[in-house]
Amino acid sequence: MTGSHPGTASMPAPLTGSAAPxxxxxxxxxxxxxxxxxxxxLGWTFRPGKLGQEFSVARRGDVxxxxxxxxxxxxxxxxxxxxxxxxxxxDAAASRIRERSGTVAVGPLALxxxxxxxxxxxxxxxxxxxxxxxxxxxxxxxDDRSHAWLxxxxxxxxxxxxxxxxxxxxxxxxPGCCEVSYEKDEVIVECEGRQLARISSGxxxxxxxxxxxxxxxxxxxxxxxxxxxxxARRHGGSLVEQRPLGQGSEATLLDPDGGLxxxxxxxxxxxxxxx
Numbered sequence: 001m002t003g004s005h006p007g008t009a010s011m012p013a014p015l016t017g018s019a020a021p022x023x024x025x026x027x028x029x030x031x032x033x034x035x036x037x038x039x040x041x042l043g044w045t046f047r048p049g050k051l052g053q054e055f056s057v058a059r060r061g062d063v064x065x066x067x068x069x070x071x072x073x074x075x076x077x078x079x080x081x082x083x084x085x086x087x088x089x090x091d092a093a094a095s096r097i098r099e100r101s102g103t104v105a106v107g108p109l110a111l112x113x114x115x116x117x118x119x120x121x122x123x124x125x126x127x128x129x130x131x132x133x134x135x136x137x138x139x140x141x142x143d144d145r146s147h148a149w150l151x152x153x154x155x156x157x158x159x160x161x162x163x164x165x166x167x168x169x170x171x172x173x174x175p176g177c178c179e180v181s182y183e184k185d186e187v188i189v190e191c192e193g194r195q196l197a198r199i200s201s202g203x204x205x206x207x208x209x210x211x212x213x214x215x216x217x218x219x220x221x222x223x224x225x226x227x228x229x230x231x232a233r234r235h236g237g238s239l240v241e242q243r244p245l246g247q248g249s250e251a252t253l254l255d256p257d258g259g260l261x262x263x264x265x266x267x268x269x270x271x272x273x274x275x
Contacts, residue, residue, distance in 0.1 A: 021196050022086040022130060024066045024148050024218050028079050028257050031056060031070035037255050038068070040235045041228060042220060042263075065147040077105075077126075079258040081218040082118070083150050083197075084128035085168055090115040093129045096167045097121075121163050123155045123205055123214040129167075147220065150197040154214045157199040161187040164199075210260055211240065211252065219262045225249055228263045 028034045031054055035046050044058040044065065058066040087093040090108035097104055097119050105126075107117030113134040120126050154160040161180055165171055170178045170189065178191040187199040203214040222228045229239055229251050236256035243250060250264035 021083050021150055021191075023084040023128075024081060024150075025084060025128070026066065026068045026079075026081050026259055027077055028068060028070055028255075028259060030257060031068060033256060034068050034070070034259075037232075037235050037237065041231045041237065041253075042222070060147055063147065077118075079255075080126060081216075081259055081261050082126050082128055083216050083218065084116065084130045087129045087131050087168065090117055090129055090131035093117075093131075093167055094119070097129075100163050100166055102163065102167070121154075121160065121214070123160070123203065125152060125154060125160075125214040125216055127216055149195075149219050149221075151217045151219065152197065152199040152215075153203040153211075153217060154199060154201065155203050155205065157185060157187045157201040160199050164189075215260075217252075217260070217262055219250065219264050221267050222263045222265060225251060225263060225265045229253070232263075 026034060035056060035058075038044050038058060039046070042058075042060075044060060046056045046058055046068075048056055054070040056068050057064050058068060094104045094108050094117050101122040103120045105118050105120065108115045108129075108131070109117070111130070114130050114132040116128055116130040118126065118128050152160060161170070165180065168178070171180050176192070178189055178196075181188045181190065185201055188195055189197040189199070204212050205214060207213050225248070229242070232253045232255075233239065238254045240252040240254055240260070242252075245264070245266055248265040250262050250266065252260065252262045254260055
């Protein structure tokens with residue numbers, strides 16, 4: 001489809017006409033250390049990004065899957081994985097964020113072949129928006145979005161769905177827009193027939209535990225969960241929690257710099273038993 005700013009020209013093409021999750025990016029403090037960790041844990045390789053020496057694009061095989069930028073210190077923000085959503089007009093989306101009591105922290109500003117911004121929703125969960133303003137100069141990557149999926153932990157899933165729906169035109173009836181549906185106490189975000197995210201209630205804004213505060217959590221499917229957890233531990237990461245799911249299991253990890261992410265042997269968004 002995590003964060004600082006997208007990897008610009010290497011970003012996968014967004015799902016047609018929709019404000020869908022299009023990219024995940026990691027804001028970190030040390031690019032080289034982050035590359036070594038994620039190469040060992042997730043098997044990624046890296047190529048330089050288009051935004052300077054502090055940015056790189058992670059690839060799984062020939063497919064770009066994520067961006068990493070050593071910008072946490074410069075922007076004075078926490079080390080974190082952040083999702084970006086494709087929008088047709090970054091300025092209009094930024095205005096809608098502010099109108100709905102969200103915050104635009106950085107941008108919109110020029111980012112390679114597009115314009116983007118880093119924002120937070122009304123409960124403080126951080127996300128990004130990105131508008132492509134120039135045509136891609138290379139063929140799009142294969143449309144394989146199984147490399148990451150998302151869950152928003154928020155105070156109230158239905159309030160959050162209204163916020164993001166208003167900002168991103170979800171369920172607007174426009175051609176290609178993402179649709180939302182409800183399952184128990186969760187909101188499911190589906191784009192072009194694929195579940196790409198879930199929104200769950202129960203987060204507490206002032207909680208000291210980062211797992212309890214409102215946040216977008218990035219899930220990376222892996223073939224062998226136990227081996228991935230062990231690799232993370234061997235390379236300086238730590239296990240925050242591990243839990244069974246109805247169809248498999250997942251583990252939430254911290255990288256050596258404090259970036260929180262989840263690995264799972266479930267290939268797509270699952271019901272609320274994933275936490």
